[in-house]
Amino acid sequence: MDSLMNSPLNSLINNPMDRSTHTSVQHEMPLVTLNKVTLTLAEQTIFDNLSLSFNAGDKVALLGESGIGKSSLLKLIAGIYQATYGTLHNKALRIGYVFQEPRLLPWLTVEQNINEVMKAYGVNKAQRTKELPVLLTQVALNQFRHYYPHQLSGGMAQRVSLARAFAIKPDLLLLDEPFSALDSQLTKQLSLLLQNLLTPATTMIYVSHYLEQVLPLVQLCLVLHASDNTNKKTFTCHSTANKNEREQFLHQFTQHDFKNKINKVC
Amino acid sequence: MKHKQQVIMYILGLISLLATWQFLASQVSNMILASPIQTLWKFTELITHNTFWQQLSVTLVRLFYALSLACFIGFILGVIAGRHAWLKFYLAPFRWLLMSVPPVIVVLLAMLWFGMGNSMVIFITVLLLSPTIYINTQKAVEHIDSHWFELAQVYKFSWYQRLSKIYIPAISAPLCATLIIVCCNGVRIVVLAEVLGAHQGIGFKLADASSNFNTAELYAWVIVSLLIVAFMELVLLRPVQNYLLRWREHI
Numbered sequence: 001m002d003s004l005m006n007s008p009l010n011s012l013i014n015n016p017m018d019r020s021t022h023t024s025v026q027h028e029m030p031l032v033t034l035n036k037v038t039l040t041l042a043e044q045t046i047f048d049n050l051s052l053s054f055n056a057g058d059k060v061a062l063l064g065e066s067g068i069g070k071s072s073l074l075k076l077i078a079g080i081y082q083a084t085y086g087t088l089h090n091k092a093l094r095i096g097y098v099f100q101e102p103r104l105l106p107w108l109t110v111e112q113n114i115n116e117v118m119k120a121y122g123v124n125k126a127q128r129t130k131e132l133p134v135l136l137t138q139v140a141l142n143q144f145r146h147y148y149p150h151q152l153s154g155g156m157a158q159r160v161s162l163a164r165a166f167a168i169k170p171d172l173l174l175l176d177e178p179f180s181a182l183d184s185q186l187t188k189q190l191s192l193l194l195q196n197l198l199t200p201a202t203t204m205i206y207v208s209h210y211l212e213q214v215l216p217l218v219q220l221c222l223v224l225h226a227s228d229n230t231n232k233k234t235f236t237c238h239s240t241a242n243k244n245e246r247e248q249f250l251h252q253f254t255q256h257d258f259k260n261k262i263n264k265v266c
Numbered sequence: 267m268k269h270k271q272q273v274i275m276y277i278l279g280l281i282s283l284l285a286t287w288q289f290l291a292s293q294v295s296n297m298i299l300a301s302p303i304q305t306l307w308k309f310t311e312l313i314t315h316n317t318f319w320q321q322l323s324v325t326l327v328r329l330f331y332a333l334s335l336a337c338f339i340g341f342i343l344g345v346i347a348g349r350h351a352w353l354k355f356y357l358a359p360f361r362w363l364l365m366s367v368p369p370v371i372v373v374l375l376a377m378l379w380f381g382m383g384n385s386m387v388i389f390i391t392v393l394l395l396s397p398t399i400y401i402n403t404q405k406a407v408e409h410i411d412s413h414w415f416e417l418a419q420v421y422k423f424s425w426y427q428r429l430s431k432i433y434i435p436a437i438s439a440p441l442c443a444t445l446i447i448v449c450c451n452g453v454r455i456v457v458l459a460e461v462l463g464a465h466q467g468i469g470f471k472l473a474d475a476s477s478n479f480n481t482a483e484l485y486a487w488v489i490v491s492l493l494i495v496a497f498m499e500l501v502l503l504r505p506v507q508n509y510l511l512r513w514r515e516h517i
Contacts, residue, residue, distance in 0.1 A: 080416050097420040103413055107435040107513040116431055117421045148513050168421070 029091070031056040031172060031203050032077055037086035039069075039076055046072045048232050049086070056171065059204045061214045061240075064224030069233060070207045071100075073224075074174045077205065092172035092203070094121060096165030100177045102157035104149040104164075110136070111145040114164045121168045131167070139163045139193060155186040159193065166197045173198075175206045179213070187213055215246045300482040308482040309489050322490065325456060325467040328384060329494070332391035333452050337445070339392065340399025345433055347400070348407025357400070364397045369455060370462070377463040387459040387467070394455055395448050402444040406437035438510035442503065449498045453491055 030053035039046045046069045054060060062070050075081045076088065078095055104113045111132060118128050136142040139159040149157055158178060165173060175194075179187040191213040198204065198217070208214045215221075219241040225234050240246045284302050291301035300308070312318045347353040372390045380386040414432045417423075423431070434441070460469020468487055475483040 075416075078420050080419055095420055097417075099413075099417075103417055105414070105417075105431060105435070107438075108431065116423070116427060120421050120423045120427055164421075 029056070030054060030089075031058075031091050033087075033089045034076070034083075035087045035089075037076070037083045037088055039072060039081060040084040041072065041081070046233075047076075050233060052235065054203055054205065056203055057201055058220065059198075059218040060206065061211075061218040061221045062205055062207045062224065063211070063221055065226075068224050068226055070224060071176050074176050074205060074207060077172075078174055090172070092170075094168045094170045094172070096168060096170030096173045098158075098161050098165050098173075098175045098178040100180055102149065102154075102161040104157055104160055106149050109146050109148055110141060110152070110160050113149070113160060114167045117164050118167050123168075135163050135167055138197065155182055155190065158182065158190060162190065162194060162197065170202060173202050173204045175204065175208070177207050177209065180209065184210075191217065211250070215240055215249070221249060297479055297481055300485045304482045305485040305489060308486040312483070312486050312490070321467055321471050325460065325469070326494070328387045328391070328460075328467065329452055329456050332388045332395070332456060333449065335388070336392045336395035336448065336452070337399055340396040341403050343396075344400045344403025345407050345429075347404045348410075354404060361397045361401060364393060365401075369394055369458060373459050373462050376459075382463045382465060386463055387456055390459050391452060391455045395452055398448055398451070399444055402440055403437065406440040407433060410436045435510065435513075438507075442507040442510065445503055445506075446499055449503065450495050453495050453498075457491055 033053040035051055037050045038048050039050075062073065064070055072081060074097075076083060077090060078097055079090065104110075105116070108116065114132060114135065115128060118131075123131070132145075133142055136145055139162060141156060141159055141163070144152065144156065149160070152160065158181075161178070179190050182190065187210055191210075195217055204218070206214055206218060219239065221238045221240050223236045223238070225236065226232075227234065238245075238249045238252065240249050287299075287302050291299045291304075296304065343353070343357065347357060369390070372393060373386075376386045376390045376393075380389055410432070414436065418428050418432055456467075457469040457472065460467040461473045462469075464470045468491055472484060472487045475481075475487060
């Protein structure tokens with residue numbers, strides 16, 4: 001574990017403001033910084049004194065056993081939850097969020113669902129008319145643009161959800177187990193689609209249980225652990241930028257005791 | 267049930283109603299109950315008369331202002347109270363008072379405050395209808411899935427987008443039902459207020475016909491008020507309902 005603990009992101013976990021130790025290739029300033037954040041929901045402490053930062057362009061997988069707070073962390077970053085104590089700085093101007101379920105407004109068509117999000121971000125009509133068909137073609141749904149969500153299959157609806165997230169050209173993309181309700185074949189297809197849509201500048205935080213689908217897309221894996229007797233959550237960070245590292249990480253997973261917990265849901 | 271069967275049952279119901287009316291009218295004096303034929307005859311006489319359209323327009327204008335104002339107040343307060351519990355609790359005593367007090371008491375008080383005429387009729391209709399719209403909107407908004415608000419927050423929806431793309435479509439089914447109830451009640455309350463304290467309008471003509479023992483005319487005015495409700499439901503509300511719920515057609 002020692003070698004893994006020295007990975008770039010981990011230095012930021014322990015010392016979020018220390019830029020000198022961060023060797024991540026992309027940009028100078030962190031895009032998202034959590035500084036000693038405590039999150040309490042319904043009188044239950046989810047995170048206590050958590051410090052963490054993500055750089056622009058980072059592609060990170062967020063792993064950990066069910067119920068440990070992965071989704072809460074995404075919601076905290078997206079601004080849905082507010083930190084009870086501590087500070088959170090999010091410099092992302094456009095956040096794309098793919099929820100666990102497609103979460104398409106049922107009274108709007110495929111086209112309107114995407115259109116509304118673009119409108120909210122001030123994309124003008126001419127640009128929307130130009131970009132929408134391109135985006136829908138990318139997700140192979142152009143001929144279904146006038147369909148309502150209930151007329152789509154689960155895979156199609158999740159493709160619309162992906163297209164909606166990419167319609168605003170996000171600088172931060174948050175994925176909360178987006179393909180968990182789909183079969184493995186569909187998950188593979190959608191992972192490929194996600195890979196094609198991703199740009200190097202986009203920061204991605206990807207919560208998933210499908211390790212094999214996530215690993216090719218990310219350079220870092222954050223594993224969230226809960227200490228046994230307190231609510232304190234700790235992270236271990238693992239670089240998975242190349243094939244060797246990925247294999248090493250999977251190997252570590254099979255050796256380490258948290259593997260069992262993760263494997264239950266893999 | 268097939269459309270054809272629905273129409274047949276509807277017509278059968280209407281014929282039964284008219285037959286019962288005719289039967290009862292044949293049993294008692296014309297002074298007490300006018301027959302359907304007499305009423306229809308009086309009705310055609312009424313609508314060809316100049317003053318009919320003037321009286322009708324007075325009532326319709328009052329109804330329009332009262333319903334618009336009641337819908338506006340009830341809807342806005344309902345949406346806010348559905349999202350912010352403090353307003354719900356703050357308004358609870360007012361809602362309870364207005365929904366419990368008999369309309370005739372409100373009419374009598376409003377006559378003291380406003381005198382006879384437009385202001386009084388509009389005031390009491392708004393006062394009595396807005397709690398119905400408020401409570402139905404508030405309950406419906408309270409039950410909107412919080413998932414949609416998370417979506418709106420993440421994707422920075424404007425307040426207008428939240429209202430037109432989340433609140434209104436999400437509560438459109440209960441809202442349409444409420445609007446139908448409110449329109450029917452609106453006609454009843456406006457006519458009641460006019461009977462008790464106005465110099466013009468359908469209610470005034472009803473009171474006039476009643477005091478002159480002109481039973482056929484009284485029933486003819488009742489037909490007019492029924493037609494107003496039918497017009498509002500079929501011509502105004504049905505298209506709105508079809509538009510709001512158009513996405514469900516495909517289910």
